[in-house]
Amino acid sequence: MTSETVMNDKKKNAAAVSTYADHEVILPPNRLKKAVQKLKPGTKIDFDPVAKAEAALEELSEDFAEWMEQEGKRLSIARDDVTASGINAANRDTLFRAAHDIKGQAATFGYPLVAPVADSLCRLIEHTPDMKHIPMSLIDQHVDAIRAIIHRNTRGDSNLNAARLAEKLRNVTEEFLLHENRDRPDYLELMLSPTLAPGEANGA
Amino acid sequence: MIRIDFNRLRFQIIDDNAHMRRILRTLLHGFGTREVYEAEDGAAGLEGFTHFLPDIVITDWAMPIFDGLELTQMIRQPGANNNPYVPIIMLTGHSEKKRVIAARDAGVTEFLAKPISAKGLYQRILNVVANPRPFIRTRSYFGPDRRRNANPNYAGPERRKGGKADIIKQQSLLEKVQAPS
Numbered sequence: 001m002t003s004e005t006v007m008n009d010k011k012k013n014a015a016a017v018s019t020y021a022d023h024e025v026i027l028p029p030n031r032l033k034k035a036v037q038k039l040k041p042g043t044k045i046d047f048d049p050v051a052k053a054e055a056a057l058e059e060l061s062e063d064f065a066e067w068m069e070q071e072g073k074r075l076s077i078a079r080d081d082v083t084a085s086g087i088n089a090a091n092r093d094t095l096f097r098a099a100h101d102i103k104g105q106a107a108t109f110g111y112p113l114v115a116p117v118a119d120s121l122c123r124l125i126e127h128t129p130d131m132k133h134i135p136m137s138l139i140d141q142h143v144d145a146i147r148a149i150i151h152r153n154t155r156g157d158s159n160l161n162a163a164r165l166a167e168k169l170r171n172v173t174e175e176f177l178l179h180e181n182r183d184r185p186d187y188l189e190l191m192l193s194p195t196l197a198p199g200e201a202n203g204a
Numbered sequence: 205m206i207r208i209d210f211n212r213l214r215f216q217i218i219d220d221n222a223h224m225r226r227i228l229r230t231l232l233h234g235f236g237t238r239e240v241y242e243a244e245d246g247a248a249g250l251e252g253f254t255h256f257l258p259d260i261v262i263t264d265w266a267m268p269i270f271d272g273l274e275l276t277q278m279i280r281q282p283g284a285n286n287n288p289y290v291p292i293i294m295l296t297g298h299s300e301k302k303r304v305i306a307a308r309d310a311g312v313t314e315f316l317a318k319p320i321s322a323k324g325l326y327q328r329i330l331n332v333v334a335n336p337r338p339f340i341r342t343r344s345y346f347g348p349d350r351r352r353n354a355n356p357n358y359a360g361p362e363r364r365k366g367g368k369a370d371i372i373k374q375q376s377l378l379e380k381v382q383a384p385s
Contacts, residue, residue, distance in 0.1 A: 103297045
């Protein structure tokens with residue numbers, strides 16, 4: 001490699017930097033340009049990557065019932081540890097992560113009614129200022145509800161009982177959280193603020 | 205009109221949940237990607253990042269050892285690795301305002317709330333590939349420009365100081381109040 005080639009490579013990989021009084025604007029080398037194909041108007045596209053990925057996911061979905069069962073079991077084991085040892089930072093985090101994973105995956109696995117119950121459990125764990133105050137019975141009710149919905153194979157979103165159960169648990173949890181955070185108006189505002197990022201279930 | 209040649213992109217997935225990694229890998233292969241590297245926590249993710257030099261990182265937020273936010277902060281250290289500018293897509297069940305803002309302020313490029321969909325993931329990838337944003341370095345921030353669009357209704361002070369390029373034309377609050385409705 002000649003010194004000229006090395007210089008050219010360095011130039012190509014260097015970021016363009018504009019310096020201002022209190023900040024710099026940097027235009028990094030675009031390493032992803034290699035993957036952009038510009039098509040002429042009217043070019044026929046015979047490959048739909050989204051449809052192809054959806055089809056691949058559909059093939060994978062044969063395993064989803066088993067995966068949901070495994071995630072429910074993981075949550076139950078985490079709950080059992082909290083019951084046996086009393087809540088502490090480590091087992092609280094394990095319980096939270098198990099519930100949080102279910103919240104994020106249940107709809108993908110075909111169990112959308114499980115997600116709001118898992119979300120309610122996440123909020124209970126995350127927003128209670130003193131974890132020792134979290135009623136074990138409320139944790140149990142969430143975990144048992146999640147497992148019951150999974151066990152009865154309540155797939156889809158049309159089961160009225162599961163929806164009512166989720167709503168009831170959510171209401172009890174929110175009431176508890178309002179009480180626990182009654183002296184923290186700033187936190188309450190944050191806790192009750194709507195989400196910024198919409199769910200992706202509808203392809204948003 | 206553009207098309208992404210996924211075949212030419214190398215991805216890294218960092219998620220402690222094996223099921224989610226499998227779903228992500230399936231979607232990426234479905235898009236046409238061949239090279240997908242996985243890591244199951246932030247520490248392994250950082251190690252893999254320096255080793256595999258991925259073009260795009262997709263990371264979960266909640267993970268043991270160090271989480272996706274800390275991982276982002278470590279990648280966005282100028283000089284600490286080969287590519288501090290790498291696009292980072294944060295995939296998470298956290299979608300509350302404070303979380304989204306924290307992710308943005310850590311230097312995350314795109315935010316994707318679970319549950320995941322093929323369309324949602326594709327759109328985020330398309331965005332980072334087709335519309336790369338400049339990076340901003342201040343005393344307290346290094347990451348993609350957090351101003352995606354010039355807001356014509358913004359009436360506050362221009363916080364960035366410097367040359368002409370940074371001055372955003374705006375109506376003052378007084379002018380707005382005085383303007384006939």
